[in-house]
Amino acid sequence: MASVPSLASTVQQRLAEALTAALPAAGSADPLLRRSDRADFQANGILALAKKLGGNPRELAAQVTGAIAAEDLIAEVEVSGPGFLNITLTDQAIARTLAARAADERLGVEPAAAPGTTVVDYAQPNVAKEMHVGHLRSAVIGDAMVRILEFTGEKVVRRHHIGDWGTQFGMLIQYLIEHPHELDHEGGEEVSGEEAMSNLNRLYKASRALFDSDEEFKARSRDRVVALQSGDERTLALWQRFVDESKIYFYSVFDKLDMEIADPDVVGESGYNDMLEETCRILEESGVAVRSEGALCVFFDDVKGPDGNPVPLIVRKSNGGYGYAATDLSAIRDRVHKLGADTLLYVVDARQSLHFKMVFETARRAGWLGEGTKAVQLAFGTVLGKDGKPFKTREGETVRLVDLLDEAVERAAAVIREKNDALTDDEIAERAAQVGIGAIKYADLSTSASRDYKFDLDQMVSLTGDTSVYLQYAYARIRSILRKAGEDRPAAHPELALAPAERALGLHLDQFGEVLAEVAGSYEPHKLAAYLYQLASHLTSFYAECPVLKADTAEQKENRLFLCELTGRTLHQGMELLGIRTPERL
Numbered sequence: 001m002a003s004v005p006s007l008a009s010t011v012q013q014r015l016a017e018a019l020t021a022a023l024p025a026a027g028s029a030d031p032l033l034r035r036s037d038r039a040d041f042q043a044n045g046i047l048a049l050a051k052k053l054g055g056n057p058r059e060l061a062a063q064v065t066g067a068i069a070a071e072d073l074i075a076e077v078e079v080s081g082p083g084f085l086n087i088t089l090t091d092q093a094i095a096r097t098l099a100a101r102a103a104d105e106r107l108g109v110e111p112a113a114a115p116g117t118t119v120v121d122y123a124q125p126n127v128a129k130e131m132h133v134g135h136l137r138s139a140v141i142g143d144a145m146v147r148i149l150e151f152t153g154e155k156v157v158r159r160h161h162i163g164d165w166g167t168q169f170g171m172l173i174q175y176l177i178e179h180p181h182e183l184d185h186e187g188g189e190e191v192s193g194e195e196a197m198s199n200l201n202r203l204y205k206a207s208r209a210l211f212d213s214d215e216e217f218k219a220r221s222r223d224r225v226v227a228l229q230s231g232d233e234r235t236l237a238l239w240q241r242f243v244d245e246s247k248i249y250f251y252s253v254f255d256k257l258d259m260e261i262a263d264p265d266v267v268g269e270s271g272y273n274d275m276l277e278e279t280c281r282i283l284e285e286s287g288v289a290v291r292s293e294g295a296l297c298v299f300f301d302d303v304k305g306p307d308g309n310p311v312p313l314i315v316r317k318s319n320g321g322y323g324y325a326a327t328d329l330s331a332i333r334d335r336v337h338k339l340g341a342d343t344l345l346y347v348v349d350a351r352q353s354l355h356f357k358m359v360f361e362t363a364r365r366a367g368w369l370g371e372g373t374k375a376v377q378l379a380f381g382t383v384l385g386k387d388g389k390p391f392k393t394r395e396g397e398t399v400r401l402v403d404l405l406d407e408a409v410e411r412a413a414a415v416i417r418e419k420n421d422a423l424t425d426d427e428i429a430e431r432a433a434q435v436g437i438g439a440i441k442y443a444d445l446s447t448s449a450s451r452d453y454k455f456d457l458d459q460m461v462s463l464t465g466d467t468s469v470y471l472q473y474a475y476a477r478i479r480s481i482l483r484k485a486g487e488d489r490p491a492a493h494p495e496l497a498l499a500p501a502e503r504a505l506g507l508h509l510d511q512f513g514e515v516l517a518e519v520a521g522s523y524e525p526h527k528l529a530a531y532l533y534q535l536a537s538h539l540t541s542f543y544a545e546c547p548v549l550k551a552d553t554a555e556q557k558e559n560r561l562f563l564c565e566l567t568g569r570t571l572h573q574g575m576e577l578l579g580i581r582t583p584e585r586l
């Protein structure tokens with residue numbers, strides 16, 4: 001494995017050297033290099049430098065140009081405008097760099113210089129409840145971040161903080177005690193995810209109805225909460241059955257999503273029960289939390305309700321019960337102290353931002369989050385329906401996630417069937433799953449997470465525009481060309497001059513590692529999606545301008561096949577980091 005420095009970073013370095021050589025007074029000045037469509041790159045740093053050193057920027061620029069020693073790399077430097085440098089690379093430099101990328105399994109992408117340990121909290125549905133589109137977003141974005149971070153060399157610990165604790169279990173368990181056969185599976189048969197959920201739904205509805213209409217049942221349910229919290233064995237065993245039944249359902253959904261969720265990573269709210277008391281004690285003893293109207297609270301200067309009164313974070317309620325905050329604070333202690341995390345990443349709905357702001361600040365005050373640790377909420381927006389309102393069924397109910405996934409796969413099957421009539425039903429089913437699920441993931445990942453987005457299946461499975469199907473077709477087309485050419489690993493021919501579309505494609509391919517580093521650092525997977533979409537667009541222009549199989553010479557053909565192959569591997573790797581499959585044929 002050999003990392004390949006990007007052309008941008010090499011040029012940047014040569015320019016910085018030229019700057020210091022021409023203008024020793026400049027020290028280590030940044031040439032401020034960026035991609036440009038007038039030349040390959042433009043450097044704007046000389047303007048600021050001229051201001052600082054008090055010279056004529058165009059003259060300084062000319063001096064720097066004279067000092068650039070890089071015939072092998074740079075074909076032309078032109079001073080333009082008030083003192084910009086327009087830089088054009090040699091074709092050989094581009095081709096050689098790409099050949100070095102192609103020789104490496106990681107496409108020459110350099111691992112992070114100082115990887116740390118990140119705990120990613122994502123895909124956190126709630127026990128005994130249907131999963132909804134919000135859980136979909138957390139799962140899709142979180143899974144992509146996990147893959148991207150791991151690719152950079154970061155140690156990642158996954159945590160699925162499922163909602164598996166709370167007063168609603170009193171009612172559910174009590175109902176099960178009074179109707180003991182409700183969760184029995186006949187003959188010990190395995191139930192499907194759908195069946196598991198429908199069992200839970202039925203139980204939830206029935207116990208809720210009883211809870212609302214029968215005062216005595218309500219009282220028994222409340223006692224059951226106490227029994228659960230005090231660790232009563234029989235109560236706990238029944239609680240466990242709800243958790244297990246729910247997991248059957250969760251795993252079936254994750255499976256549909258083509259997402260691997262490992263059991264040891266599912267550490268729900270209940271996983272921190274043993275720490276809650278201590279968390280409260282530390283907070284109270286250190287004065288971070290104070291008692292207010294019987295509750296244990298943390299106050300913030302800048303968090304006030306509509307009436308102007310401070311809104312505290314309640315760590316323990318006045319009845320002694322612990323809520324969401326106590327669990328999250330205990331989880332921070334666990335993740336930092338036991339798991340050794342230096343970064344905590346929470347992929348959670350933006351509507352919980354105030355909660356996390358208060359939890360993080362409390363953990364800082366308590367010293368659980370110190371100088372070297374950072375906590376970030378990767379906050380995502382709401383999923384909207386076509387009408388621009390929060391996504392609901394016509395009856396106003398939350399849309400069942402499974403129905404959406406099934407529908408996406410069906411639509412994808414229709415699209416695929418229309419394009420190929422020679423495929424068998426099994427082939428169609430396999431590809432439809434990869435295309436349909438990919439479409440849902442890509443639609444989510446291609447808009448900035450913080451923004452709300454419209455859930456529009458027609459658009460998602462469209463063959464044109466910024467969709468995963470477009471990218472998957474680009475990949476499949478490359479594979480088909482390579483099959484036709486009978487070439488698996490075509491070689492580059494750096495001696496050949498490149499056509500404009502080849503240079504554009506090549507320069508874009510070279511940016512892959514930089515884009516990944518940025519995405520990993522800013523937690524913005526949509527920038528990877530945008531990069532891949534641009535890559536596919538460059539490929540389309542390349543095909544239009546440069547015949548591949550019918551190129552003029554054998555070298556030309558192999559060089560173009562080489563570009564196709566590297567583009568294919570980059571697309572494949574990028575899509576894999578987004579959790580999306582790239583079928584070999586479509």
Ligand code: ARG
Pocket residue numbers: 121124125126161162163328346348
């Ligand atoms: N289960 C919660 C929900 O459905 C999300 C949990 C987020 N993670 C956390 N550590 N609080 O909204």
